[in-house]
Amino acid sequence: MKYIDEFRDGDLARKIAANIRLEADHSRSYHLMEFCGGHTHAISRYGIVDLLPDNIHMIHGPGCPVCVLPIGRVENAIQLAQTPGVILCSYGDMLRIPTANGMSLLKTKAQGADIRMVYSSADTIKIAQNNPQHQVVFLAIGFETTTPPTAVVIKQAQALGLTNFSVFCNHVLTPSAISHILQSPEVRQLGVVPLDGFIGPAHVSTVIGSQPYEYFAEEFQKPVVIAGFEPLDVMQAILMLIRQLNEGRAEVENEFTRAVLPSGNRKAQMLVAEVFELRRSFEWRGLGLVPYSALKIKSNYAEFDAEQRFQIPSISIADNKACECGAILRGVKQPQDCKIFGTVCTPENPIGSCMVSSEGACAAHYSYGRWRETNADRMEN
Amino acid sequence: MCLAIPACIEQLISPDSAIVNLGGVRKEISLALVEEVTIGDYVIVHVGYALQKLDPIEAEQTLAMFNQMSKLSDDMGKVTEE
Numbered sequence: 001m002k003y004i005d006e007f008r009d010g011d012l013a014r015k016i017a018a019n020i021r022l023e024a025d026h027s028r029s030y031h032l033m034e035f036c037g038g039h040t041h042a043i044s045r046y047g048i049v050d051l052l053p054d055n056i057h058m059i060h061g062p063g064c065p066v067c068v069l070p071i072g073r074v075e076n077a078i079q080l081a082q083t084p085g086v087i088l089c090s091y092g093d094m095l096r097i098p099t100a101n102g103m104s105l106l107k108t109k110a111q112g113a114d115i116r117m118v119y120s121s122a123d124t125i126k127i128a129q130n131n132p133q134h135q136v137v138f139l140a141i142g143f144e145t146t147t148p149p150t151a152v153v154i155k156q157a158q159a160l161g162l163t164n165f166s167v168f169c170n171h172v173l174t175p176s177a178i179s180h181i182l183q184s185p186e187v188r189q190l191g192v193v194p195l196d197g198f199i200g201p202a203h204v205s206t207v208i209g210s211q212p213y214e215y216f217a218e219e220f221q222k223p224v225v226i227a228g229f230e231p232l233d234v235m236q237a238i239l240m241l242i243r244q245l246n247e248g249r250a251e252v253e254n255e256f257t258r259a260v261l262p263s264g265n266r267k268a269q270m271l272v273a274e275v276f277e278l279r280r281s282f283e284w285r286g287l288g289l290v291p292y293s294a295l296k297i298k299s300n301y302a303e304f305d306a307e308q309r310f311q312i313p314s315i316s317i318a319d320n321k322a323c324e325c326g327a328i329l330r331g332v333k334q335p336q337d338c339k340i341f342g343t344v345c346t347p348e349n350p351i352g353s354c355m356v357s358s359e360g361a362c363a364a365h366y367s368y369g370r371w372r373e374t375n376a377d378r379m380e381n
Numbered sequence: 382m383c384l385a386i387p388a389c390i391e392q393l394i395s396p397d398s399a400i401v402n403l404g405g406v407r408k409e410i411s412l413a414l415v416e417e418v419t420i421g422d423y424v425i426v427h428v429g430y431a432l433q434k435l436d437p438i439e440a441e442q443t444l445a446m447f448n449q450m451s452k453l454s455d456d457m458g459k460v461t462e463e
């Protein structure tokens with residue numbers, strides 16, 4: 001397909017890889033974090049690490065919306081779905097997230113709750129129109145990319161005068177999470193994760209633009225290169241980061257100019273600003289409470305806010321003890337450091353959230369990276 | 382779920398919706414988040430919404446950038462030639 005195939009070309013990949021090898025300074029190492037789950041997926045799926053010299057380390061960041069939703073909020077969603085008369089609509093990835101007692105939305109559905117998997121937020125409006133006797137709740141999650149579609153349906157619900165539609169809002173913000181990782185006490189104290197630079201998200205940036213990262217590059221003196229999701233985009237971004245680091249620069253650069261403008265998508269931003277406002281703080285799985293890192297529905301739209309319509313208690317549930325998702329999301333550990341990776345915890349039977357979505361670090365590593373490393377070990381032995 | 386793909390606008394069905402072609406599969410998407418999209422444009426589609434138009438000229442330039450040999454390799458070429 002156009003704009004996909006040419007960005008996966010093998011010959012070009014080898015060319016960029018050769019440039020990376022030439023330019024990477026052998027006397028130092030480079031620790032680069034890809035924030036976004038889409039990049040984690042691309043890096044694992046296309047074996048990009050195989051093409052990089054050993055002194056370049058890719059660290060998976062917390063940019064998978066399924067992985068960062070705290071279990072308490074999943075528990076809230078399960079309780080909502082169990083409320084008589086409620087239809088809960090959710091993106092498919094959410095259904096398998098396990099909660100503390102081994103429940104999930106999928107199991108709740110099997111027990112009889114009316115939970116509908118939707119591809120698009122637009123589907124939720126149709127469901128509300130077709131089921132006037134039910135309360136339809138949309139479990140909204142995701143970063144800046146999925147927030148504008150949620151804003152659109154809230155405005156549509158208002159225009160249509162729907163009285164049986166609300167949104168359980170769990171939208172989170174990328175730049176505050178990146179800052180939080182850099183300020184995190186684990187990262188500072190242990191010093192285990194020297195992060196040298198970031199690959200900035202692709203589609204989040206189509207919406208927010210490249211400007212929001214400027215503060216961050218300046219404040220923390222870390223280069224950011226925004227990259228598209230195709231493997232060549234990621235490799236070129238790695239090369240651009242290496243160049244910046246070699247030259248001692250810490251700037252925001254944009255590799256994904258075909259879709260990211262400095263100011264992003266103004267129309268989408270205005271819709272979001274109209275419907276949502278900042279939460280003072282929000283819990284992220286793996287990161288804990290992060291100030292001003294999430295959105296809630298403005299009071300003008302309170303009638304479409306599930307948190308206003310229903311009693312939703314704030315529940316905080318700790319992760320399974322064995323699960324290292326928290327450390328993995330901060331870049332302190334890798335999936336294979338988890339004792340139950342690939343044995344007790346697999347994509348078929350996930351224990352932690354990083355194993356649920358194909359963008360989660362553990363699931364991506366399980367699907368694409370696990371055998372490669374085992375083989376490499378064997379060859380070394 | 383962050384995954385999004387470029388798709389070509391094949392048909393406009395209302396001011397706010399269109400049919401795109403995703404490698405042979407036709408799908409209705411919302412145009413509520415973009416402006417001035419016409420037939421033949423490529424857009425990035427995410428959860429059923431066009432998020433942004435794709436700029437074909439920038440795409441060409443990015444591909445050309447992938448093809449550039451490193452300056453260092455030129456220098457090394459010179460060194461070996463000398």
Ligand code: SF4
Nearest residue numbers: 323324338345352362
């Ligand atoms: S393998 Fe499973 S339990 Fe271990 S860190 Fe990953 S998601 Fe958590």
